[in-house]
Amino acid sequence: MAAGTLAYADKRAGIMALLGFSAGIPILLIFSSLSLWLREAGVDRSTVTMFSWAALGYSFKFIWAPLIDALPLPVLTRTLGRRRGWLLVAQLMIIGAILWMASVNPANGTQLFAMAVGAVWLGFSSATQDIVIDAYRIELADTQMQSVLSATYNAGYRIGMIVAGAGALFLAEYFGSVKDAYIYEAWRNTYWVMAAVMGVGVATTLMIREPAVNRAPPERPVGDYARLVLVFVCAVSVFVACFAGLGKLLPEVEGVLAGFLLEAITLVASLAAALGVGTALVHAGVVQKQVAVTTWVEPILDFFRRYGKSAFLLLLLIGLYRISDIVAGVISNVFYEDMGFSKSEIATAVKLYGVIMVIIGGFVGGIVAQRFALCKR
Structure with missing residues (x-):
């Protein structure tokens, strides 16, 4: 147990904590903090919940993850390395998206x-950052060290969530915006601070080193990379167009279950259209x-070859374990404020104490994983 605890003093654990902090900032600026801002600005609840679709990139980042892995960046890949170059680009895109959102008054x-565009931009950029950080973590250390890196990443991630969740609410209230006295400048300044x-x-990103790995991406002509990007952009454009178009064409239905099924059909149909266009x-x-x-199919096949029947269980776990967190996170702040709680009270009870317990659980899980053997394939 002592050896497992000492592993947290490793420099690489500190690096992952800082990168985790960076990854934890954007998500609540799309979910709970943005939801409260929109509600204070007078946006109705149904529209507020629709903004959660902006984070769809987190769910489908596996689609462009192979592209990020294969595509070199001019100048940056040569000067910073494959992982650090993409990491810097993603982080600058995140900052740009936050500043864009700060410039928009949803009232x-x-x-x-324009706010929806900024939120989608932030979701895509943040998901891209997550892709690169995961790749960096895997290449940074061997399998035995991964549980420690994951635990410290999770701790940093949750601290980032405290800053973007509790911190944003404290700041917005400090700058003067409350439920019955909305002040756009207060939220604008808050998002400036988050940026x-x-x-x-x-x-x-600028201070750490690029991981030393033996595997090198295959060298391809620049035209191949450009055409890969073109196919990806076309498929995404078709998905967005189909999703928006079907949303307008399909009739409105009453009832939660019927509405959910209609949205699910719209999503599946849009994905099928995008896949069809790409193919x-x-x-x-x-x-x-x-x-x-090589870019899109082989990584998926490799996953199923490596894990066999367990692959489906892993996908179910990945797909379902955060449902309660995501569903509650979108509208919970609005619900609490409607009950009469101030932003500082919400920040303290939900965003501070709740996240601290998650951080503690992450460290305990990391120590346990160091103590007991991991599943190996």
Whole structure:
């Protein structure tokens, strides 16, 4: 047990804590903090909950993760390395998205679309940062050390959530915005502060070293990479267009279950359309079939080959274990404020104490994983 505890003093554990902090900032700026801002600005609850779709990138980041792994960045890959280059780009995109959202006043109904664009931009950028951090963590240490790195990453992530959750609410109240006296400048200043806090992640990226790995991505002509990006952009555009179009064409239904089923059908149909367009572009020769298979198909097949029947259980675990957290996180702050609680009370009870217990649980889990053997494949 002592050896497992001492592993937390490793420099690499500290690096992952700082990167985790950077990863924990954006998510609540899309979910609970943004929900409270929108509600104070007079946006109705149904529209507030729709903004949770902005975080869809977290669920589907596996689609562009292979592209991030294969695509080199001009100048940055050569100067910083494959992981650090992409990490810096993702973090700068996050800062840009937060500043964009800060510039929008949702009380002006005509600006809600601009806020939605900023939220989607933030979700995509944050999911991209998560992809690169996960790859960096895996390459940074051997399997035995991964539980410690995951625990410290989780601790940093949750501390980032405290800052973006409790910290944002404290700041908005300090700057003067309350339920019955909405002040746009208070929330704008709060998001400015959150953008500045992301500087911790940027500084960490510039100071750490690139992991030493033996595997090198296959060298391809620049045109192959450009065509991969083109196929990805076309597929995403079709998904967005189908999702928005079907939402307008399909009739409105009453009842929670019927509404959920309708949204699920819309999502599946949009994904199928995007997949169909991507496949058609590959068959049309826009990108070489072997390049597309190597980038997108082989990593998925490798996952199923490696874990066999357990792969489905792992996917179920990954897909379901945070449902309660996500569902409650979107609207819970609005619910608490409607009950009469102030932002500082919500921040203290929910965003501070609750997250602290999660951090403690993460460290306990890391120590237990160090003590007992991990499942090996």
